[in-house]
Amino acid sequence: MAKAINTEQNYIAGNWVKGKGKEFWSYNPATAEKGKVYIEGDQEQVNTAVEQAAIAFETVKKKSTAERATLLESMAEELEALGDELIKVCDMETGLGEARLTGERARTCGQLRAFSALVKQGHWQQARIDTAIPDRKPLPKPDIRRIFRPMGTIAVFSASNFPLAFSTLGGDTASAIAAGNCVVVKAHPSHPGTSKLCAEAMQRAILKNNYPPEMFSMVQGVSPEVSQALVQHPQLKAVGFTGSTHVGRILFDLGASRPNPIPVFAEMGSTNPMIILPLAIANNGVEIAKGLANSITLGTGQFCTKPGLILILKDKNSPEFVGNLKNALESISIGHFLNARIHSSFQKDVAKTATVAGIEMVSTKDEGGKLFEIDAEHFLQSPNLEDEIFGPVAILINCDTINQLNKIVETFGGHLTGTIFADGDSELSSVKDSLEDKVGRLIFNGYPTGVEVCPSMHHGGPYPSSTFPATTSVGTAAIERFCTVKCYQNIPEELLPIALQNKNLDRILRMVNGVYTTEDI
Amino acid sequence: MAKAINTEQNYIAGNWVKGKGKEFWSYNPATAEKGKVYIEGDQEQVNTAVEQAAIAFETVKKKSTAERATLLESMAEELEALGDELIKVCDMETGLGEARLTGERARTCGQLRAFSALVKQGHWQQARIDTAIPDRKPLPKPDIRRIFRPMGTIAVFSASNFPLAFSTLGGDTASAIAAGNCVVVKAHPSHPGTSKLCAEAMQRAILKNNYPPEMFSMVQGVSPEVSQALVQHPQLKAVGFTGSTHVGRILFDLGASRPNPIPVFAEMGSTNPMIILPLAIANNGVEIAKGLANSITLGTGQFCTKPGLILILKDKNSPEFVGNLKNALESISIGHFLNARIHSSFQKDVAKTATVAGIEMVSTKDEGGKLFEIDAEHFLQSPNLEDEIFGPVAILINCDTINQLNKIVETFGGHLTGTIFADGDSELSSVKDSLEDKVGRLIFNGYPTGVEVCPSMHHGGPYPSSTFPATTSVGTAAIERFCTVKCYQNIPEELLPIALQNKNLDRILRMVNGVYTTEDI
Structure with a gap:
């Protein structure tokens, strides 16, 4: 296996190559010093990645679900096999610390294995079969069968704040591969060395499982042109993105305005409103204040689920x-900011917030988490206060009445999560009604940070928290984003996907003539 | 119940009102004469419709699935209760004839009843439950539950070629209501009287079931401004459209470019390629020619599934x-064209096609179905020949080799359907591979016209045949387009949707801790 040498930092269609774009540097948040020099890919390299992936897809789409499951398992194994080096490089690039990164690696491998199990189990394909009724009047009923199939080549944009779990081999890549697709990763410039190591792990997993090497590429990119070339490539089929609303919307617009539009599944900014009702404060105020302070500052507040209102x-x-x-x-x-840009944006946003009429900065510690306090009337006059500030800060809004509180909630755009603390409060039901429509996940007496990876998880929400509110980027339902549907009418059985053949070899759950069953036809 | 008087042709939020937009005329295709004068709605009336529906949604979303099922059943009953008048008015406006329209009404009522049954059965909600593990290490696992929920207000654009099944109370309205939404219909100007009658049926069904009248509106519209106002209304959540690629793309772009983007599920033009392999011709050529001619001319070729290549x-x-x-x-x-515009477009498109280099018009009858013949080389040099011509026409392409045939297929954009006739032909497998990626529904030894309404049906396909290839506008899976997802973490049981409560009252299929079951928790 070709191993990358020092200047070969882009993995394009099976080859480690030197980027032909701009130079940039990794950054050590702990020392605030520049690290290693990297060179991003250029448009030609992006084109090669997508074009070769499209060719590889002809092979990839014919792999059995068992082969797909084994590939995902190998991805987890190879990620683990990177050992201490991965944690060391990643910590140098993100300042997130060994404990958090070890946990994040475990989560990332857990995700890969969860998708491996899902693929093997097969229910996710939503196979449906309606058998023929040749003598039906006035017209015979044909045999019709429908199933989820892979789309082709998917672009995955890595996130700065999860260098493993939402990056090169993170959730989007795992779900796209699980659905049977090829993947081109746009690495995040905040952790280029981490991306390189993860791509090496992917390279090993691919070779070990006899998949075509061209099925996966990892492009370093710091310039908008790299992202643009990727999203606009005619052969690209969909995009997974985690990041800011600003960038997510740019990519969404690029995808929607193509000659052949493609979905850009962007999981974007969110301020995750939290409502704490009076009896909860009266009975558990001390404990809630502690838990909330932890939730605001966890990961230096650099979570998309950080409670900000x-x-x-x-x-x-x-x-x-x-x-x-x-x-x-x-x-x-509080810990380090992921990079210098995030740190300075945070300082700027906090300074700007401090100038809002009627707002008061409650916390005074220079380098600690920030808390602002404002009354409802002033909040309603300052609509920008709903915008996400990425970092350890929250705004507390004092409301005079429950109606005023619900009125504020009604002005909200979409958020990934919404939380209610209550302890027998009579207002719970009305508050739940007003908050429910504004969020993807509604939490009771808990904290929104910490996103469980499970079948029921929904990590998405009304715009602007995501571009497709009915889809999730965390949990096994994420696979559905990267599937398309194929339908077969009177097709000879031997030409059907295995999951649609009469014999239900893998005993997957199928809807047959409207009834769910794992039986053969 | 207020019944519309002659000039009150728009049904806005529970009231029959006179339109405040432009005048237009219905048209009788059989006599080629202008019919009755109608006045379309204006932007203000569209705004009222959407705003009132958004208010009504607060009531509508709390209705039980049983109440929703009964409403759908009533819609079918009230449609049937319109009796001969509906068929008479509709025939005058479309020229489709009594037999076809009686069949289409049966199909439309069948769709409404299919969604009624689906809603009652409840599996479609894709309920998922992961129960808590309070003592899990290192962190307790919360209780998480996830389900499909209605979106709010949906705009439905009626189609000219299905005045009942894809119009006011057609498939899009049925699936949107089934999912628990409110609906604003933009009536098609080809059949304004039909739309009015259907809206009256809807009004009766709503009143009978004690739903808020504002949950449904029907706006007459001939100007682009009406459609634009509807799709751009800030409170609208999604759009269902059936029609041309040109208009579908305009609406899709309007939806995607809003401050808060919404999906425009457009089912658009398609040329439905058909491949007839040599042994099929040798053994069944006469029969296939007859069946194909019927399929090309059925409904005067005005079907989105008409085989055109x-x-x-x-x-x-x-x-x-x-x-x-x-x-x-x-x-x-052949029968009548639906309206004068479609007729003249057809004539223009056919005349233009006749000028393509190397093409020959095979059929000579003036007022019959049209057949063109061209060889593969010339076809490859004329990319526009893949565009849909709405009407009874097809282009036959003579290929020298199977490679040349597959090469042509590879140049195709997306189509709703693709068909292969084979009778032991060895080329079947390679042809199936090349055609499969280009279509939503693959048909073997049959005709694409005739779209079965069943759980396995997929009426969608790669762009430009639809804007969201993984969604269908026909069959029960159509309901998924108009759902969003909500997720609940540690929410008190009494505040959960019934389908997510521990007791599985309706015995719906739920995924509980990763396993499908109809049991209680």
Whole structure:
């Protein structure tokens, strides 16, 4: 297997090559120093990646689900086999620390194995069969069968804040491969060395399983032109993206405005409103303040599920709650920002927020998490306060009445999550009704950070938190984004996908004449 | 119940009102004469429709699935109760004839009842439950539950060629209502009187079932401004459209470029390539020619599934097959075109096609179905020949070799259907491979016209045949287009949708901890 030498940092259609685009540097958040020099790919290299993947797809799409499952398992194994080097390089590039990164690697491998199990089980293909009724009047009924099939080549944009779990071999790549597709990764410039190691692991997994090497590419990219070339390539079929609303919308627009439009599944910014009702504060205020402060500062607040808007009802207990939250926040040492740009954006956004009419900065510690306090009337006059500030900051909104609180919720755009704390509060039902429509995941008496990887998880939400609110980027349902549907009418059995043949070899759940069954036809 | 008087032709949020837009006329295709004058709605009326529907949605979304099922059943009953008047008015506006329209009404009511049954059965909600593991290490696992929920207000654009089945109470309206949404119909100007009658039926069904009248509106519209106002309304959540690629793409772009983008599910033009292999021609050529001629001319060729491109391999039998097809076509009396615009477009497109280098018009009968013949080399030099011509016409392509035939297929964009006739031909497998990626539904030894309404049907395909190839506008899977996903974490049971509560009251199929079951938790 060809191993990359130092300047060969782009993995294009089975070859490690030197980028032909711009130079950029990795950055060590812990020391605030520049690291290694990298060279991004150029449009020609992107084109090669997509074109070769499209050719490889002809082979990839014929692989059995068992072969696909084994490839995913190998991806997890090869990622683990990178050992300490991966954690070391990744920590140098992200400053996230060994404990978090070891956990994130375990999650990433867990995701790959969850998709491996899913693919083997086969229910996800949503196979449906309606058998023929040749003597039906007035017209005979044909035999019709329908199933999820892979799309072709998928672009995956890595995220800065999850260098493993939402990057080169992260959830989007795992789900796209699980569905039977080829993948071109646009690596995040915040962790180019991590991306290179992960792509090497992928290269090994591909060779071990006799898949065509061209099925996977990893392009380093810091210039918008690289992303643009990728999303606009005529042979690309879909995009998975995790990042800011600003960039996500640019990519979505590029995908939608192509001669042949493609979906850009963008999971974007979110401020994750949290409503804490009076009895919850009265009975558990101290504990909630601590938990909330942890949730705001976890990962230096660089999570898309960080709670950024806290709504409470003013009463005799609320000032103490705000004080507890301030103290809890000030007692937490926050970590590094992922890169210099995120750090300076955070400082700028916080400074700008501090100038909003009626707002007060509650927390005073220079390098700690930030808490702002504002009353409902002033909040309603400052619509930009709903925008995500990426980093350890939250805005607490004091409401006079539950109606005022619900009125604020009604002004909200879409968010990935919404949380309600209640402890027998009579307002719970009305608050739940108003918040439910604005979020993808509704949480009760808990914290939105921490996204369980399971079949029921939905990590998406109304725009602008995602571009396709009915899809998720976390959990096994994520596979559905990268599937298309094929339907077969009176097709000879030997030409049908195995999952649609009469004999239900893998005992997958199929809808046969409207009834779910694992039986043969 | 308020019944519309003559000039009240728009049904806006529960009221029959006079349109405030432009005047237009219905048209009788049989006599080529103008019918009655109609006035379309204006932007303000569209706004009222969407805004009132958004308010009604707060009531509609709380209706039980049983109530939704009964509403759909009533819609079918009230449509049937319109009796002969509906068929008479519809025939005057479309020239489709009593037999076809009676059949189409039966299909439309069948669709409504199929969705009624689906809603009651409940599996379509794709309920998933992962129960909590409080003592899991390192972190407790929360209780997470996920389900399909309605989106809000959906716009449905009626189609000219199916005045009942793809119009006011057609498949898109049925599936949107089944999913629990409100609907605003943009009526097709080809059949305004039919639309009015159907909206009256809907009004009765709504009142009978105690649904809010504002949940449904029907706007007459002939100007692009009406469609534009509807698709751009900030409170609209999705669009269902059936029609031309040109208009479908305009609406898709409007939806995608909104401040908050929404999906425009457009089922658009398609030329439905058909490959007839040599042994099929040798053994069944006469029969296939007859069936194909019927399929080309059915409904005056005004079906989105009309086969418009026929690929054959030149051999000793092929000239006779072309002759048989010509004779079969010339023996069929074609019906009326739906309107004057479609008729003149057809004539213009046919005349333009006749000027393509190397093409020959085989059929000679003035008012019959049209057949063109061209060889593969010339076809490859004329890319526009793949575009849909709406009406009774097909282009037959003579190929020298199977490689040349497959090469042509590889140049194709997306189509709703693709058909292969074979009778032991060794080329079947390679042809199936090349055609499969280009179409939504692959048919063997049959005709693409006639779209079965069943769970396995897929009426969609790669762009430009549809904007979302993984979705269908026919069959029960159509409901998924108009659903969004909600996820609940640790939510008190009484606040959960019934389908997610521990007791599985309706015995719907749910995925519980990764396993499908109809049991209680």
